[in-house]
Amino acid sequence: MKVAIIGFSVACLLVSGTAFASEELAKKNNCTLCHQLDKKGMGPALKEIAAKYKADAEGAKKIEEAVKNGSKGAWGENSVMAAQAQVKEADAQALAKWILSLAEDKVADDKAAPAEAAPAEKAAEPAAK
Ligand code: HEC
Numbered sequence: 345m346k347v348a349i350i351g352f353s354v355a356c357l358l359v360s361g362t363a364f365a366s367e368e369l370a371k372k373n374n375c376t377l378c379h380q381l382d383k384k385g386m387g388p389a390l391k392e393i394a395a396k397y398k399a400d401a402e403g404a405k406k407i408e409e410a411v412k413n414g415s416k417g418a419w420g421e422n423s424v425m426a427a428q429a430q431v432k433e434a435d436a437q438a439l440a441k442w443i444l445s446l447a448e449d450k451v452a453d454d455k456a457a458p459a460e461a462a463p464a465e466k467a468a469e470p471a472a473k
Pocket of ligand 1: 373376377407411415416418419420424
């Protein structure tokens with residue numbers, strides 16, 4: 345029984361890897377009070393933020409700056425996020441990377457996909473007739 349439990353825990357660690365660590369980081373820094381992974385809450389869904397910035401070479405920096413300085417009006421007229429001053433520099437960097445990594449889980453079909461989007465998926469489609 346014990347072996348099964350340990351085996352399960354190890355499998356979980358392998359599967360969730362660093363994503364889990366950063367989700368913990370988001371919890372620790374209170375981001376999850378307002379941001380959910382794929383649903384809009386008080387703030388935009390983290391996956392939507394990822395989709396917005398994934399094609400932006402400065403994306404990670406912009407996310408970090410939004411965390412440090414706050415953000416206003418980017419997601420709606422009356423939408424405001426206060427500066428998250430409690431977040432350590434290293435944590436802000438890790439969070440920015442993690443948020444961007446969420447975009448790779450699922451390429452947003454509803455948004456015009458940038459040129460580099462998932463060539464593997466395109467190749468699987470039948471050739472146009
Ligand atoms: C009190 C609620 C709240 C908390 C806590 C919060 N956010 Fe936000 N966040 C928002 C709202 C609301 C917006 C939309 C702001 C806007 O429209 O400009 C937002 C926007 C953002 C954006 C997008 C900025 C842009 O320019 O598109 C990022 C990135 C972000 N939050 C990251 C974080 C991270 C990381 C944390 C934790 C350190 C966090 N937020 C904590 C409410 C919150």
